[in-house]
Amino acid sequence: MSRPSSFSLRGRKALVAIKDERDATxxxxxxxxxxxxxxxWTPAEPVDFAPDLSLIDDEFLPLLQPAQRAFLTRSPxxxxxxxxxxxRLKLVFELDPASFLIKPLRSAGIYAALVMAFERNERTSELKQQIFKLEQRLRSRRVVLAAVLQVMHSxxxxxxxxFALIRRTxxxxxxxxxxxxxxxxxxGMLPRATG
Structure with a gap:
């Protein structure tokens, strides 16, 4: 199953927390x-859906409740x-933003910020998966080394x-x-070892 393109936004849902009505419009x-x-959305309100993206006005920061911050880590x-x-920038960094916009907002730049946020989120997710796989391989290499040493001695x-005996088995x-x-x-031994 292919992932949706970062350039196609149709059908996605965003949580929008903006104080200024002009910017919200x-x-x-x-x-x-x-x-x-x-x-x-106002950060004090509960959210009953999983947004694809969140726009957070820096005037709502800091988000004091850990549940709010944890909720925002699920999407860009x-x-x-x-x-x-x-x-203020330090408070913004706590959100780990995928992109940003400068207020007062203009219509120019919003699409670019959205695309960059979705693309950065996808790339970050891919990097996390690669790191997880590499960590697993590193852990498994330790097990392989321990098994090789055990077979060497036994x-x-x-x-x-x-190693060739382990691979063949x-x-x-x-x-x-x-x-x-x-x-x-x-x-503590090689199961069904073949000479």
Missing amino acids: IVRRQFERLGLEGVA VIALLGTETPS HALAEPAS AMEQRKTIEELSAEITAR
Whole structure:
């Protein structure tokens, strides 16, 4: 299943927390043109749906409730900046925004901020998956090394021969090297070892 394009916004739903009515009107008008549904929100209110995106006005910061901050980590956030002071920017960074817009808002730039937010969110998600897979491989390498050492000692083999034996046994048993290595380290011996 392919992921939706970051450039296609039609049918997506956004949580919109904007204090200034003029800015809110500009966002609503642009969202209508782009086919994006915007749901007005005040951070004190509960949310009963999973938004695809959140626009948060920096005047609502800091978000004091941990549940609010946790909720916003599930989708990309676009920060609306009215003040560029270090203290305000620090509050914005706590949201880990995927993009930002400067107030007062204009219709120009909203589409670009939306696309950048969706694309950054997708790339960040892919990077997190890659890191997770690499961490798993690193953990499994430790198990493989422990199994190789165990087979080396129990069968009086050199490291290459020990690894080859594990690989051959794993192929015969239709298991991954990592699965077989975990069994070896748990049992203390090579199951059904073939000479």
